[in-house]
Amino acid sequence: MHEIEALTFDVFGTVVDWRASVAREAETMLAPKGYALDWGAFADGWRARYVPAMAQVSDGSRPFVILDVLHRENLVDLLKETKVEGLSEAEIDALNLAWHRLDPWPDVLEGMAQLRRRFILASLSNGNVRLMVDMARRAGLAWDAILGAEVARAYKPSPEAYDSAARMLGLAPAQCLMVAAHPTDLAAAAQRGFRTAYVHRPLERGPDREPKRPDVKAFDHHAEDFIDLARQLGA
């Protein structure tokens, strides 16, 4: 049995609260222009376009582009749907950077500090490198390495996204623990030989939309938050 040496993290939803943060950023820019939208629904609409956009890259129907590019295309589409008009290109660019300014869940900084004493911590996100750098600098996240889609040139749940992370960490997949709030991500990591830790994030989709907990035998660890995970891993 290999010892775990590195933790690889999903980020959107697992480390940071994308919904409340994107809602806040959209409101900050658009409310002064007179728009009174349901800002949580605006964030949901943006996020809903995320998986289909990445699928076009993963199925080969378009070449790899970074998530900032997909986010911007999706934003233009969403602005049309929500009838937000008259933004300049520079304003659309600025709003697109909402995804660079996401807040971590309350347990994250303390939990990561505990985990990092014992394990290598790497992001394994579909976000691009600069997005992750901006988010980490703003929030104080201390990654040992930023891996994931841009470095792999493949989006999760494609096998190469996981394979390249283990390879760059110089580890067998079984020495890597994938940490995510999303069963599909964990299942894809497990397929590539990673160990898995589910972290429950009841508020990811907003209040009163708590996700169903996976079966307790589905993954190697099931944690309430990163501090609970650190305790379970003896970190």
Added chain:
Amino acid sequence: MHEIEALTFDVFGTVVDWRASVAREAETMLAPKGYALDWGAFADGWRARYVPAMAQVSDGSRPFVILDVLHRENLVDLLKETKVEGLSEAEIDALNLAWHRLDPWPDVLEGMAQLRRRFILASLSNGNVRLMVDMARRAGLAWDAILGAEVARAYKPSPEAYDSAARMLGLAPAQCLMVAAHPTDLAAAAQRGFRTAYVHRPLERGPDREPKRPDVKAFDHHAEDFIDLARQLGA
């Protein structure tokens, strides 16, 4: 004129004292086995094989392999030359990790902390990701991102090593400042549009082998160490 947003660092020699550190690691492993070599010369011999080994990748005569692989091949060759015999494969692997345990120059931690308040700091080294992660964790180096050869699948001074770093940072090359103790690295970065900062490291090659300073007009900045560089950049 673009503002500098990120500093990209050469690491071996610029951030860390590879020679004294490798000499120490080699002595620690081999002296107890009865070998009494000139350990500085041992480090020099290992390092001397580095550029020719990378050149085979850069000129296309072999596919990309990470520096850990090149270092190990070079070590086997060096052990033969220095008549060090009877090491197990595991011992050779362990000695190869000497390059993961290099000490920073005395000004580095303070200088990087100052620079990081204002700029994104990324490694742009020929070392592989895991090597950089191990070095950073041991020495306390706080990189915002680990870029360079493995991520680019190209060794400096190949153009793609620099181009991919700027691209992943989401910046124009002119927004990136290459920091290095080596004129060839800086000249190659400048060719790709980077700005350049020479840092003088008089002890890189050992005592009494101080490198010649480049002409004061050769690069955008000429610094005595990272604290001096931070002062020059107003960080």
